Amino acid sequence: MTFLWGLLWGLAAVMFIAGGAVIGVWWERKVAARIQMRLGPQQLGPAGVLQMIADVPKLLFKEDIVPDNADKPIFRYAPMAVFAPIAMSVAVIPFWAGWAPLDSTVGMVFYLAFPSIGVLGILLSAWSSHNTLATIGGMRAAAQMVSYEVPRSLAVLSVIVLAGSLQPTEVMDAWQWWWIPLTFVGFVVYFIASIAEMNRGPFDLPEAESELVAGYFSDYSGFRWAIFMMGEYGALISASLFGAAVFLGGYRWLPGVAGLAVFLVLAMVLITAVMWIKWTFPRLRQDQLMTFCWTVLTPLAIVQLVVAGVVALWL
Amino acid sequence: MIVAIGCAAAFSLGVYAVLTRRDVIAILAGAELMLGAANVQLVAFALSRGGDGAVVSSFALIVLVIAAAEAAVGMALVVTAYRRTRRTLVDEFGEVSG
Amino acid sequence: MSANDLALAVTVTVMVAGAAGTVLTSDVPRLVISLGTFLLGVAAAFLVMGSPLLAVSQVFVYVGGVLVLVLFALMMVRRSGDEKPKVATRHDLGAAVIALGVFVLLAAVLGPVAADPTPVVTAPNEVGAILLGPSLVAFELVGVLLLAALLAVLVIVKGGEDS
Numbered sequence: 001m002t003f004l005w006g007l008l009w010g011l012a013a014v015m016f017i018a019g020g021a022v023i024g025v026w027w028e029r030k031v032a033a034r035i036q037m038r039l040g041p042q043q044l045g046p047a048g049v050l051q052m053i054a055d056v057p058k059l060l061f062k063e064d065i066v067p068d069n070a071d072k073p074i075f076r077y078a079p080m081a082v083f084a085p086i087a088m089s090v091a092v093i094p095f096w097a098g099w100a101p102l103d104s105t106v107g108m109v110f111y112l113a114f115p116s117i118g119v120l121g122i123l124l125s126a127w128s129s130h131n132t133l134a135t136i137g138g139m140r141a142a143a144q145m146v147s148y149e150v151p152r153s154l155a156v157l158s159v160i161v162l163a164g165s166l167q168p169t170e171v172m173d174a175w176q177w178w179w180i181p182l183t184f185v186g187f188v189v190y191f192i193a194s195i196a197e198m199n200r201g202p203f204d205l206p207e208a209e210s211e212l213v214a215g216y217f218s219d220y221s222g223f224r225w226a227i228f229m230m231g232e233y234g235a236l237i238s239a240s241l242f243g244a245a246v247f248l249g250g251y252r253w254l255p256g257v258a259g260l261a262v263f264l265v266l267a268m269v270l271i272t273a274v275m276w277i278k279w280t281f282p283r284l285r286q287d288q289l290m291t292f293c294w295t296v297l298t299p300l301a302i303v304q305l306v307v308a309g310v311v312a313l314w315l
Numbered sequence: 316m317i318v319a320i321g322c323a324a325a326f327s328l329g330v331y332a333v334l335t336r337r338d339v340i341a342i343l344a345g346a347e348l349m350l351g352a353a354n355v356q357l358v359a360f361a362l363s364r365g366g367d368g369a370v371v372s373s374f375a376l377i378v379l380v381i382a383a384a385e386a387a388v389g390m391a392l393v394v395t396a397y398r399r400t401r402r403t404l405v406d407e408f409g410e411v412s413g
Numbered sequence: 414m415s416a417n418d419l420a421l422a423v424t425v426t427v428m429v430a431g432a433a434g435t436v437l438t439s440d441v442p443r444l445v446i447s448l449g450t451f452l453l454g455v456a457a458a459f460l461v462m463g464s465p466l467l468a469v470s471q472v473f474v475y476v477g478g479v480l481v482l483v484l485f486a487l488m489m490v491r492r493s494g495d496e497k498p499k500v501a502t503r504h505d506l507g508a509a510v511i512a513l514g515v516f517v518l519l520a521a522v523l524g525p526v527a528a529d530p531t532p533v534v535t536a537p538n539e540v541g542a543i544l545l546g547p548s549l550v551a552f553e554l555v556g557v558l559l560l561a562a563l564l565a566v567l568v569i570v571k572g573g574e575d576s
Contacts, residue, residue, distance in 0.1 A: 074442050106537055109469045116477025120449060123484045124442050139488060146481055166466075166537045317418070318458075319527040321425030323519035325432040325451065327512045332436045334508035337501040340486050344448050347479065348432050351455040355428070356523070358462055362530035369539035372464045373548055376540065379467070379474055380555050384562035386479045390486045391566040397490045404501055 009101055013087045021233035024271070026052040031275040062222035070219065071128035078128060079220065079227040081121030085114045086234040093241045094168040096251060096260060107168040108160050111242055112153045115197065115235065119145045126216035137215025140286065141206035145197055147293045152193035154301035155186040158308035159246050162315070168246070175249050182311060186304040187247040189297050191270070194243065196293070198235035201278035203289060240270035318359040325352035337404045339393045343386060350382040418529060420461045428454035439499045445484045452476050463532035466540055 026041065026049065033040025041048030066072055092107035094100040104110055119142050126138020162179060163171040180187075196203040207215040217228045244250055244266035251259035284292065325348055332345025354375055361371040396408065431454055434447025452475040460468040487500075544552045 071440075071442060074446075104465060106465045106469045109466070109473060113469050113473035113477060116473065116481070119477065119481050120445070120484065123481065123488065124445070127442055127484075127488060135488060139485065142481060142485060146478070149477070164538075316524055316527065316529055317422050317425055318529055319523040320520050321429050323516050323523060324429045326519060327516035328429070328432040328436045330515050331508055331512035334511060335436075335502055335505050337503055340483060340490070341444065341500045341502070344435055344444065344483055347448065347475075347483075348435060348451060351452060351475075352428070352432070355455055355458045356527075358459065358464070358467070359530045360523075360527055362462055362533055363528045366533075368463060368533035368535035369543045370547075371533075372467050372535050372540045373543040373552075375459075375464075375467055376470060376544070377548075377551055377555050379470060381558060383474045383479055384559055386482060388562050388565055388569070390482050391569045393486055394489060395569050395572070 009091065010087070013090045013101070016090065017083075017087050017234035017237065018230055020237045021230040022052045022056060024233040024236065025055060025229075027272070028275050031272060032279045035276065035279045059223055059226040064222040064224060065219075067129065067131070067219050069130045071130065074124055074128040075219075076224070078121050078125035079217075079224045079231075081124065082118045083121075083227050083231040083234065085117040085121075086231050086238055089114050090234075090238050090241070092168050093238070094172045094245050094250065095263070098169050098173070100168050103167065103169050106166045108156060108166045108171065108246075111168075112149070112156060115238075116145070116149060118231065118235075122216050125220070129216075129219040131219055134216050134218050137206050137218065141199055141216050144199070144203065144206060144289060144293075147290060148193045148196040148203075148297075151189050151293060151297035151301040152197060154298065154305055155190040155193065156246065158183055158186045158301075158305045161305065161308045161312050164312070171246055172250060172252060175246075175252050177249065180248065183247060183304065183308060185300055186308070187243065189301045189304065190243055190247060191273075193293075193297060194235075194239035195274055195277065196289070198232055198239065200232065200236065200274060202281040202283050204278075205283055205286060205289065236271060236274055237267070240267045240274070243267075244270055319356065322352040322356040322359070325349075326356075337406055339396070339405055340390070342405065343389045343393070346389075347382070347386065350378075350385075354378050354382075417461065417532060421458070421529060424454050424457040424461055427451075428458065430454075439502050441484075441487050441500060444500055445480065445487070448483065449476060449480050452480060461532060462530055463534040464540075466535065466537040 029051075030040045030047065041051040044050035044054055066075055089111050091102040092100055092104060092111050094103075100107065102110075122141050122145070123138050126134045126141075129135070159171060159179070160166060162183070163174040165171055165174065199206050207217070217225060220228060241263075244263060248266050250263040250266065253259060253262045329345045329348030329352065332348060333342050336342045336345060357378065358371055358375050361374075362368070400407070428451055431447050431449070431451030435444055435451060438444050438447060452471065455475075456468040456471040459465075459471055
């Protein structure tokens with residue numbers, strides 16, 4: 001019975017991410033168009049909203065090409081290993097007072113730990129393509145994601161220290177409005193590191209569509225390619241929801257359904273900000289990327305952690 | 316009983332990997348097998364003898380961290396040795412200096 | 414056989430299957446997947462034994478850290494070109510005898526005395542209280558060790574570049 005419920009929740013999470021990704025693609029095209037003084041999709045439906053319905057069958061019916069040279073079983077299933085951990089990470093996000101789909105006592109660490117399995121999926125898909133470009137792209141993506149995990153975890157740790165709990169719902173119960181100014185640096189570090197974690201612009205150099213022909217997934221096409229894209233949008237949605245909850249207070253601003261609405265709006269604002277950044281800033285160079293992570297973000301996160309620790313002593 | 320047998324099996328598979336692999340990285344993977352199996356056995360033993368869960372967990376956590384540090388240093392050695400000699404097979408490392 | 418014993422049996426089976434895969438395959442991605450299966454099995458065993466913090470740390474440190482490191486190192490020292498690079502192995506009867514001996518010894522000595530554990534559910538804050546209380550010295554020493562390991566890795570890698 002528990003198993004069946006777990007299955008249902010898993011299905012719900014996958015549908016949530018997939019639906020969010022489809023809407024996200026449309027929204028991103030609109031945001032990008034507005035930034036570049038274009039109109040974006042507008043042919044199908046009002047403001048082109050039906051475009052997202054047209055996109056799905058297009059991807060489903062594209063030919064699924066598996067290169068002759070590839071390690072076929074791993075090539076086929078590695079995209080799932082990228083997508084599944086991201087869908088799993090949604091499970092511990094506190095949506096409602098005292099309720100998260102999986103209200104684990106170690107939920108905060110769970111959220112930080114599980115997306116790192118996706119790095120493995122990326123490396124495996126890159127390796128199984130048997131393609132030099134893909135292998136190099138995969139190694140760069142892995143180096144970037146493993147490095148940016150450090151400041152990201154440290155930033156979340158400052159909230160954990162303040163709340164004194166690893167359980168997301170308890171963190172939300174303990175949350176106070178003055179934590180926003182106190183952990184503002186931590187939030188900025190979390191936000192930037194999350195963008196790098198999901199391989200988005202300006203940190204999208206592992207996949208740089210126009211220059212590196214999409215790095216680690218250059219040999220993928222059709223729906224398997226779409227799974228990578230869904231994973232990327234899923235990471236965006238999941239990181240925005242988590243950031244909106246633990247750093248910005250989520251549902252704590254208003255009681256009941258209004259609180260949920262505030263939480264979702266905060267997450268939408270974060271998602272839009274990520275898209276805004278992607279279409280505004282030029283891409284970094286690989287060495288700049290690593291230097292930025294280790295000499296700017298990590299020390300900032302450590303300082304934030306010390307500040308949070310000192311305040312937590314007097315709490 | 317089943318945990319003891321299973322961990323013994325995983326541990327001895329790790330021993331076999333260390334003895335038969337010639338690639339340094341695969342040898343380290345074998346060492347990881349031994350460490351993981353030993354850690355599970357440690358926790359299982361302590362709990363079956365009525366140990367305090369928190370003490371057991373903290374002990375196993377320290378073991379886990381030290382094992383991870385060992386793996387990191389090991390990988391750094393392997394990659395450096397490869398850069399110098401372009402080899403990763405243990406039989407090929409014959410010289411002590413150089 | 415209770416549900417707990419069944420869960421333990423399943424996780425231990427996963428562990429042994431992953432370990433066997435790690436030892437027997439000579440293909441790089443399959444070796445890494447097998448090792449990952451073993452490490453996830455270890456995490457599941459911790460979870461069944463009532464310590465979610467250990468399970469999550471295992472996933473964080475091993476699957477997200479060490480396993481990626483292993484795959485990274487394997488990819489770095491090989492080219493994923495047309496030829497399929499194999500992990501060099503020399504299967505050997507003597508090694509098999511030694512490994513079997515280790516297994517028989519461990520199973521014979523530990524099997525009879527080690528009853529299967531009854532899970533003790535441990536909250537993470539209890540573990541924190543132990544780490545920052547009675548075993549504070551050990552905790553700090555681990556911190557020193559990690560710093561030493563970090564510096565050692567830096568020195569080793571940089572020293573390799575100079576020559």
